Amino acid sequence: AQSVTQLGSHVSVSEGALVLLRCNYSSSVPPYLFWYVQYPNQGLQLLLKYTSAATLVKGINGFEAEFKKSETSFHLTKPSAHMSDAAEYFCAVSSGGGADGLTFGKGTHLIIQP
Amino acid sequence: DGGITQSPKYLFRKEGQNVTLSCEQNLNHDAMYWYRQDPGQGLRLIYYSQIVNDFQKGDIAEGYSVSREKKESFPLTVTSAQKNPTAFYLCASRLGGEQPQHFGDGTRLSIL
Numbered sequence: 001a002q003s004v005t006q007l008g009s010h011v012s013v014s015e016g017a018l019v020l021l022r023c024n025y026s027s028s029v030p031p032y033l034f035w036y037v038q039y040p041n042q043g044l045q046l047l048l049k050y051t052s053a054a055t056l057v058k059g060i061n062g063f064e065a066e067f068k069k070s071e072t073s074f075h076l077t078k079p080s081a082h083m084s085d086a087a088e089y090f091c092a093v094s095s096g097g098g099a100d101g102l103t104f105g106k107g108t109h110l111i112i113q114p
Numbered sequence: 115d116g117g118i119t120q121s122p123k124y125l126f127r128k129e130g131q132n133v134t135l136s137c138e139q140n141l142n143h144d145a146m147y148w149y150r151q152d153p154g155q156g157l158r159l160i161y162y163s164q165i166v167n168d169f170q171k172g173d174i175a176e177g178y179s180v181s182r183e184k185k186e187s188f189p190l191t192v193t194s195a196q197k198n199p200t201a202f203y204l205c206a207s208r209l210g211g212e213q214p215q216h217f218g219d220g221t222r223l224s225i226l
Contacts, residue, residue, distance in 0.1 A: 043217035051212040104156040
């Protein structure tokens with residue numbers, strides 16, 4: 001069985017500050033890991049994915065994440081927050097690339113303070 | 115433009131009524147998925163289909179049914195057996211291999 005834990009249902013940062021959203025996973029097989037972003041009343045947009053290549057993954061909008069097997073973590077970061085980053089962020093895990101569907105964390109609501 | 119179209123965007127159901135949510139994709143993806151989203155719960159998998167005429171139950175399939183008669187279409191029926199249907203429903207599709215899932219814009223279902 002797989003599971004994802006996102007620490008912090010709400011994270012608040014100032015505009016221009018570092019964004020750090022935490023994700024820990026459990027998986028019995030080498031995982032594929034994903035970060036998605038959701039704006040109100042919309043679907044999910046892929047930010048980045050890890051599929052066993054480079055452990056530091058760069059995504060869209062300046063986000064990146066690092067896969068750390070020893071810590072079973074896949075934290076999302078962005079050096080400088082922008083007001084447009086305010087949204088809900090979901091970490092997800094799958095085995096086999098997601099053929100059987102993704103297992104999602106409960107999400108982190110990112111708030112950007114002006 | 116290629117993408118996933120979910121309709122309607124808002125849907126209302128009366129007690130004891132079945133309703134069907136539409137999901138159409140023109141991405142030529144083999145696999146399609148239905149998720150339910152509740153506030154603070156993340157997304158949970160209802161059903162998925164990897165090929166036409168075949169589908170599998172996800173984690174919360176009770177009270178739901180699906181069909182996959184065409185590659186591009188994967189409708190979800192919320193039956194009267196689903197006692198708490200109010201939620202945001204998201205459809206996704208995937209090409210295969212290491213490719214990620216792509217999502218539609220969702221349907222919000224409410225009970226009258």
